[in-house]
Amino acid sequence: MNHLDERIFNPKVNNFNHLCLELFKFQYKHNAVYQKYCGFLGITNPETITETGQIPYLPIEFFKQFEVKSFDQKATKIFYSSATGKQGNSAHHVKDLAIYEKSFFTAFNNYFGQTNQTCFLGLLPSYLEREGSSLIYMVQKLMQASSHPLSGFFMYEHETLQNRIIQLEKSKQDYILFGVSFALLDFAEKFPTEIKHGRIIETGGMKGRKKEITREALFYELNQAFKTDNIFSEYGMTELMSQAYAGKNGRYECADWMQISVVDPNDPFTEVAAGKTGLIRIIDLANIYSCAFILSSDLGKKYPDNSFEILGRHDRSEMRGCSLLVG
Secondary structure, three states: OOOHHHHOOOHHHHOHHHHHHHHHHHHHHHOHHHHHHHHHOOOOOHHHOOOHHHOOOEEOOHHHHOOOOOOOOOOOEEEEOOOOOOOOOOEEEEOOHHHHHHHHHHHHHHHHOOOOOOEEEEEOHHHHOOOOOHHHHHHHHHHHHHOOOOOEEEOOOHHHHHHHHHHHHHOOOOEEEEEOHHHHHHHHHHOOOOOOOEEEEEOOOOOOOOOOOOHHHHHHHHHHHHOOOOEEEEEOOOOOOOOEEEOOOOOEEOOOOEEEEEEEOOEEEEEOOOOOOEEEEEEEOOOOOOOOEEEEEEEEEEOOOOOEEEEEEOOOOOOHHHHHHOO
């Protein structure tokens, strides 16, 4: 790989487009699922792909049915999504956890600044209730790196969490609360608490616990309950090694080694104009050993400054095209 795992984190120096083409050829050769998918699209020789716009994007649903990996040995770690739809969990087979850790530490610190003195709180019951969550792994590592004695996870101990926040506020300690949307709303309703020194990062999703609401409505409820506007969002998924973050304007910003494009839902090979709604496609160069080119099931918009919004989920009926690879 010629140390591609080291070069991807500096794509401005090493040329993002060149890295994409190099990684495509590597994954075409070593990822049997991706190679077979490319074959059904008529791509049988990776050397014919000479521009990034020609690289095919694997529908994210394939992670539910197949081992999407670009290595032969047993995975060091397998991350699983929450089970949604008829096909169950997605699985991300990870060869090298050091790549994941470098990705999330670098992206997080680049967006929020150095957090080695920060206290981390996790209100993530739906993730804690199952095994193999990549989000829990990330937050655990952030807690370990900061070594703050008051860091910790919470399931439904809302009063305990409120007391922890009050303690942190009294000491004027910087802290970050990661929370899944339904749990943040429950906490806000039962224990509204003024937040001055903390930042909330909502990780999205009602997980079937509450009726889905708009991001604007969610933020309004949280801002009112916590008397703050210091609320952020994280865009990440089991199938990715990288995350994007959004602030008050609701637009996500990617790490340098991650890139978003938006395509017509009826023609996923055609990009739509800036500001138009379509399906989100993702290049995540940190996905060296799975697939770096993914067609998500999220609807969104991209803007000229490369920021993007997420507007909801597009139902592709569990991607019937996955059946092409069965057998």
